[in-house]
Amino acid sequence: MxxxxxxxxxxxxxxxxxxxxxxxxxxxxxxxxxLDKIGGQCIELYPDKPIYDIPAVPECxxxxxxxxxxxxxxxxxxxxxLSERVEEVQKENDNWLVKTNNGTSFSTPNVIIAGxxxxxxxxxxxxKECEKFENKSLFYSVKDKKIFTxxxxxxxxxxxxxxxxxxxxxxxxxxNLIHRRDEFRGAQATIDKVHQLAKDRKINLYTQYQMAxxxxxxxxxxxxxxHDNNKIKNLKTDYVLGFFGLIMQLxxxxxxxxxxxxxxxxVDTEKFETNQKGIYAVGxxxxxxxxxxxxxxxxxxxxxxxxxxxxxxRPNEKYRFEFTTSSKTIKERLGVKGD
Amino acid sequence: xxxxxxxxxxxQKHEVEVQNGLxxxxxxxxxxxxxxxxxxxxxxxxATCHVYVKEDWFNKIPKKEDGEEDMLDMAFxxxxxxxxxxxxxxxxxxxxxxxxxxSKQA
Numbered sequence: 324m325x326x327x328x329x330x331x332x333x334x335x336x337x338x339x340x341x342x343x344x345x346x347x348x349x350x351x352x353x354x355x356x357x358l359d360k361i362g363g364q365c366i367e368l369y370p371d372k373p374i375y376d377i378p379a380v381p382e383c384x385x386x387x388x389x390x391x392x393x394x395x396x397x398x399x400x401x402x403x404x405l406s407e408r409v410e411e412v413q414k415e416n417d418n419w420l421v422k423t424n425n426g427t428s429f430s431t432p433n434v435i436i437a438g439x440x441x442x443x444x445x446x447x448x449x450x451k452e453c454e455k456f457e458n459k460s461l462f463y464s465v466k467d468k469k470i471f472t473x474x475x476x477x478x479x480x481x482x483x484x485x486x487x488x489x490x491x492x493x494x495x496x497x498x499n500l501i502h503r504r505d506e507f508r509g510a511q512a513t514i515d516k517v518h519q520l521a522k523d524r525k526i527n528l529y530t531q532y533q534m535a536x537x538x539x540x541x542x543x544x545x546x547x548x549x550h551d552n553n554k555i556k557n558l559k560t561d562y563v564l565g566f567f568g569l570i571m572q573l574x575x576x577x578x579x580x581x582x583x584x585x586x587x588x589x590v591d592t593e594k595f596e597t598n599q600k601g602i603y604a605v606g607x608x609x610x611x612x613x614x615x616x617x618x619x620x621x622x623x624x625x626x627x628x629x630x631x632x633x634x635x636x637r638p639n640e641k642y643r644f645e646f647t648t649s650s651k652t653i654k655e656r657l658g659v660k661g662d
Numbered sequence: 663x664x665x666x667x668x669x670x671x672x673x674q675k676h677e678v679e680v681q682n683g684l685x686x687x688x689x690x691x692x693x694x695x696x697x698x699x700x701x702x703x704x705x706x707x708x709a710t711c712h713v714y715v716k717e718d719w720f721n722k723i724p725k726k727e728d729g730e731e732d733m734l735d736m737a738f739x740x741x742x743x744x745x746x747x748x749x750x751x752x753x754x755x756x757x758x759x760x761x762x763x764x765s766k767q768a
Contacts, residue, residue: 368707440701446768449739481735503740508732533739551742568736570710570768571701586699616703 325402327353328636329433329629330421332409332576335363336618337606338437339392341625346399347653348629350636354401355423357408357442362389364439364607367569378619388618398657408442412579412602419601432635435628436597436604437621440586442574446567448479448534453563460543461563471496471562477546479534480566483509488564490516493525499558501529501548532556537563576608584610594631595624601635603628664757668695668713671765680752686761687711687748697763704748706730710767711747712737716760720745723756738768 329345331338334356345352360366365374365385373382383391407423412434414420421429445463447453453461465488472495478485481502486509489500500517507514521528535549538557545559573586582589582598587610590596595603605628606621614620633642647653654660666689668676680689690698690711699710706729715723720743730749734740747761 364702364707368702369705372705372707446736446738482732503735504731506731508735570736571708572768 325353325427325429327351327429327431329435329632330355330419330429330431331435331437332356333363333437333439333606333608334358334361334403334405335437335439335606335621336365336388336392337439337621337625338363338435339389339396340622341435341437341605341629342401343392343395343399344626344629345632346396346401347647347656348633348642349652349656350629350632352401353404353429355404355407355409355421355427357406357444359406361393361403361405362386364571365389367443374618376617376619398659408574410575432601433632434602435625435632436576436588436602436608437606437625438573438576438604438608440571440573440607441576442572443569444572444574445565446570448537448563448565450534450536453534453537456537456539456543456563460539460561461537461565463565463567465564468492468495474561475499475559476562476564477501477558477560478564478566480564481507481509482566482568483513484566485564486510486513486517488566489526490520493520497527498525499527499529499560501532501534503531503533503551505530529556529558534563534565587614590624593627595628596631603631664752664754664759666752666756667758667760668698669760669762670695670697671763682753684752685748686713686750686752686759687746689752690747690763695763697767698747699767700748706733706746706749709733709737709746712740712767713745713747713761713763714741714743715745715750716762717743719756719759723750723759738764738766 328350329352331354334354342352366389370386371384373384407425410424411422418430418432419434475497476492477499478489479501489498492498520526531551532548535547538545545557547555547557549555588597588604590604590609590611592611595605597604605624607616663679666680676695678693687700701710702708730746734744
């Protein structure tokens with residue numbers, strides 16, 4: 324059980340700056356994120372896209388913004404729990420007991436939800452019966468490629484993940500690559516390689532096809548794929564891989580007794596506290612009259628929520644507002660010399 | 663202003679007037695039309711405002727720009743007449759547009 328003054332859910336820009344604010348005022352915090360990297364939407368959805376409305380930063384990409392925020396946290400020791408999703412938040416005396424899907428648990432008076440539009444999950448195949456084989460013979464990521472050796476693997480998708488795995492697995496298995504159109508998006512070198520392998524009959528390429536259904540009783544036996552002209556083709560296959568990118572899902576947050584409307588959480592504008600004492604929501608996921616889904620708004624919300632955390636984490640102390648330009652205590656925390 | 667008809671998966675027709683300059687996605691969100699999630703808020707980064715555009719309209723409205731087709735690869739059950747509604751800008755020319763909303767966005 325990890326004890327901390329505040330737990331932040333979400334390592335996007337808002338979560339990162341909120342961590343900065345907590346540490347600046349002398350509180351401890353830890354951060355949980357479902358992605359395997361820091362940065363949230365900035366890193367997952369638009370790492371290369373320029374952003375023009377960060378105050379005092381005329382232009383930066385999602386990746387640059389993330390790196391700058393990480394640099395800003397350098398003076399502090401903050402533990403990040405990546406590839407973990409918070410499943411449960413329960414009241415335990417005066418604290419919140421928080422559990423992740425990896426079994427990590429936290430006890431904290433303050434939980435700050437900086438979850439954007441929810442956690443990133445793989446996009447799945449549309450036919451319902453695909454669920455039956457999920458994580459048995461149908462996967463949305465590859466954990467151990469050895470299980471595919473000598474087998475037939477049908478890969479769906481047109482981006483780098485689908486192409487890279489098609490190339491890689493074609494060395495040891497029989498590969499079908501299925502995509503909804505003729506053009507692939509991905510590194511040109513990989514696309515060329517796939518076309519070469521298709522020519523050499525190392526990869527069976529099916530374009531303008533999509534998944535129609537999966538067949539098999541206990542084990543997956545074959546799949547039906549449907550052409551744009553509605554013709555169905557049946558492919559014998561042992562495994563299916565789908566690479567359609569990630570989607571944001573609100574997920575377990577919906578079960579924590581919070582006021583949720585249209586995937587956002589209602590908060591006040593003084594502490595950014597939800598209807599549950601000690602649970603705050605900041606950034607894109609919070610909602611209040613006049614809310615703007617801007618990164619700069621998330622920074623403001625995080626700064627105020629951090630001050631509210633102080634009250635619950637240090638009930639016997641009085642919070643004193645200080646500037647980073649003049650406070651000796653803050654300079655010590657930042658590890659910079661005072662003057 | 664343009665009249666836009668959104669047809670949800672259960673065949674409910676929602677007819678709304680949308681201001682020129684807004685996108686078809688914004689027209690749906692502002693009028694509480696169900697089935698358009700628009701998670702990324704119009705950045706062409708999520709494919710959750712996916713719609714099907716009736717054939718005759720599909721060829722009339724401005725064509726897809728770079729990147730939209732890539733995002734449609736990730737949409738739920740894309741078809742040849744799929745579009746991202748955040749990329750269709752409303753103008754007098756599209757008055758009367760009809761779009762079908764898929765059963766879900768992901």
